[in-house]
Amino acid sequence: MRRVDTWVAVCVAILGACTAQAADRVDDARLVGKWVGGNEFFEVRSLHGGGGRYFSLVKTGGQALNETGSYAVAGNVITYTTQAGQAAKYTYDFEGDVLVLKGAVVLKMARESDAAAAEREINWIDYNNRLADLEWSKRFPLAKVKPGAWPMLKPLPQDAHAARVFPGATVFATMQAYVRFWNFGQTWVVTQGADPGGGRDQTRFYFLPNGRFLYRNIRYNGPVVPEGRPRRGTVEVTDAWGRYKVGPPDRGPAVREPLTLETDAGEVLDNALYDGRRNMQWGKSDVAGNEVWELFALQKGQGEKPKVPDAPAGVEDAQPLPKWAGPVPETPKATAPVKMPEGGLKPAPAANEGELELASLRQAIEEMKKAEAKMKADGADDATLKVLRDARKQLEDQLAAKRKPK
Numbered sequence: 001m002r003r004v005d006t007w008v009a010v011c012v013a014i015l016g017a018c019t020a021q022a023a024d025r026v027d028d029a030r031l032v033g034k035w036v037g038g039n040e041f042f043e044v045r046s047l048h049g050g051g052g053r054y055f056s057l058v059k060t061g062g063q064a065l066n067e068t069g070s071y072a073v074a075g076n077v078i079t080y081t082t083q084a085g086q087a088a089k090y091t092y093d094f095e096g097d098v099l100v101l102k103g104a105v106v107l108k109m110a111r112e113s114d115a116a117a118a119e120r121e122i123n124w125i126d127y128n129n130r131l132a133d134l135e136w137s138k139r140f141p142l143a144k145v146k147p148g149a150w151p152m153l154k155p156l157p158q159d160a161h162a163a164r165v166f167p168g169a170t171v172f173a174t175m176q177a178y179v180r181f182w183n184f185g186q187t188w189v190v191t192q193g194a195d196p197g198g199g200r201d202q203t204r205f206y207f208l209p210n211g212r213f214l215y216r217n218i219r220y221n222g223p224v225v226p227e228g229r230p231r232r233g234t235v236e237v238t239d240a241w242g243r244y245k246v247g248p249p250d251r252g253p254a255v256r257e258p259l260t261l262e263t264d265a266g267e268v269l270d271n272a273l274y275d276g277r278r279n280m281q282w283g284k285s286d287v288a289g290n291e292v293w294e295l296f297a298l299q300k301g302q303g304e305k306p307k308v309p310d311a312p313a314g315v316e317d318a319q320p321l322p323k324w325a326g327p328v329p330e331t332p333k334a335t336a337p338v339k340m341p342e343g344g345l346k347p348a349p350a351a352n353e354g355e356l357e358l359a360s361l362r363q364a365i366e367e368m369k370k371a372e373a374k375m376k377a378d379g380a381d382d383a384t385l386k387v388l389r390d391a392r393k394q395l396e397d398q399l400a401a402k403r404k405p406k
Helices: 007-015 115-137 291-301 353-377 382-403
Strands: 033-038 042-048 053-060 063-074 077-082 087-095 098-102 105-113 142-144 170-172 176-181 188-190 202-207 212-221 231-246 257-263 268-274 279-282 286-290 345-347
Touching: 033 115, 042 105, 042 115, 053 115, 105 115, 170 231, 176 291, 202 279, 202 286, 212 257, 286 291, 353 382
Parallel strands: 188 231
Antiparallel strands: 033 042, 033 105, 042 053, 053 063, 063 077, 077 087, 087 098, 098 105, 105 345, 142 170, 176 202, 176 286, 202 212, 212 231, 231 257, 257 268, 268 279, 279 286
């Protein structure tokens, strides 16, 4: 579960506008401040800082989703890019002190605080996020590689090339697993053989202290059924071993540690760890979460009070916790009403929820086709292309199911 990368994902689905290209400058000081908008279904609060940084909170369905990233403008177009690389583009304008974002729908956001107050709040968020990241990084410590065999428990496969590592590499000191679930609303019932994924499409990465990693992709195939009902089908598992190393961290506002993966087949992936190694950026925009963090976040989201796991004994590579040097921003009163702009979030002409959902699916399918063509032209292997084709087929099945008259 990501600490970030939720608002753009939500807004891409709602506003139906997405791009992989970020604008190249930030030149509108009017954007700097705190903005709030929404309707009876959800509320968006967004901090726009100077220099093109933003923090957002989306409250919907009893859940609070946080996100951080960067924004840039070119003319009357603003592009938001999450920390994991997801991008969404909108045209924008101002109606007095109201920011208007336009995509497939129109989102109006009222100014809640000025630029100076927004900058103070962003600095405070930065500080607290850094504290949390440093504390969590102790749970997932790093060390120098210790080559050697590492037995895997069934049903995971054994490593036939355990000696193939990056010499002297920095790796995880203890075994760590990261997971990315696909199609959250869909479950499967396997009709033939064992089910290693519990009925959920997923991709997992297992990182070992010996400098080796295991990639495991679990995909299900079967006929389309009405939404909300389990699909019966077969399961396909793709495994690949390789070597990895964690590079020196980027000490920017959000610390990112480069993560280089090289499969035994020679494919190289440039990933990154962030959020105190709680999350891993995979490729340009996918995010996989550490399983320990995922469980903690899930329990917390369900109203429980889970204990932060202890750091492994005798292992320490985290930095000392920094001290806050600036003023603490005033906490807004929870009871203070915020005047919403008239109209709030309203559909653009000739758009409705069903049409937006279909348009979003069609757009995702087209983007995946383009990505598949580019990867094929770049010489990607058949296994990699098949994963992409299978994912696209899932979306095409969803689109076909939603097109059927009820």
